Amino acid sequence: VRVVFALGSNLGDRLGHLQAAVEALGAVAVSPVVETAPVGGPEQDDYLNAVALADLADGSDALAVAHAAEAARGRAREVRWGPRTLDVDVLTVTTTGVDVRSDDPRLTLPHPRAHERAFVLVPWVALDPDAVLPGRGRAADLLAALPPGDRGGVRRRDDLVLRLPSGPP
Numbered sequence: 001v002r003v004v005f006a007l008g009s010n011l012g013d014r015l016g017h018l019q020a021a022v023e024a025l026g027a028v029a030v031s032p033v034v035e036t037a038p039v040g041g042p043e044q045d046d047y048l049n050a051v052a053l054a055d056l057a058d059g060s061d062a063l064a065v066a067h068a069a070e071a072a073r074g075r076a077r078e079v080r081w082g083p084r085t086l087d088v089d090v091l092t093v094t095t096t097g098v099d100v101r102s103d104d105p106r107l108t109l110p111h112p113r114a115h116e117r118a119f120v121l122v123p124w125v126a127l128d129p130d131a132v133l134p135g136r137g138r139a140a141d142l143l144a145a146l147p148p149g150d151r152g153g154v155r156r157r158d159d160l161v162l163r164l165p166s167g168p169p
């Protein structure tokens, strides 16, 4: 089961939190890091965002894996869309080539806001130019359709690099 995760941090050691998530998820691929203006919520600092791919034995574990990664970095849930050490969202789950769809409010798939978020689409397209958000279309096309102001809030930070966890020896 292939899972695409979106990572975000705007509190404390932002790159360290993203790197911890990449390791906790056992990522097999990770995007460049982008620095992004906050979208929604209270006034808050800029985020680092990235997208990571992981392979899980069971797609229904995706949310628990995301929440465990957040908890390991001291994620507190106070304000919706408020500042956070680490946010791990599930963008898509694909089981043997079939995209999982879910209306469950605990795990909505594909992620219901990914298509309108440059901070998700820019790193995802950089990682996988052919990425598709099921029911919405190609991530690259969704990105091109966003208002230029949204895309302008996202800057590549190629000086910040996330490393994949080392495989078995």
Ligand code: A4P
Binding pocket: 007, 008, 009, 036, 037, 038, 039, 040, 041, 047, 049, 063, 066, 077, 079, 080, 081, 082, 087, 088, 089, 090, 091, 104, 105, 106, 107, 108, 109, 110, 111, 112, 113, 119
């Ligand atoms: N949930 C449902 N579907 C999913 C899914 N596909 N992935 C539920 C993850 N969670 C999902 O999430 C709230 C609830 O959504 C959870 O109980 C989960 O079961 P949360 O992480 O507790 O709270 P949140 O992240 O504050 O809320 P939400 O609605 O997930 O926020 P978003 O939409 O993720 O937005 N600006 C920039 N620049 N960069 C960011 O990363 N992130 C947000 C958070 C706002 N602005 C941002 C960024």
Ligand code: MG
Binding pocket: 087, 088, 089
């Ligand atoms: Mg979230």
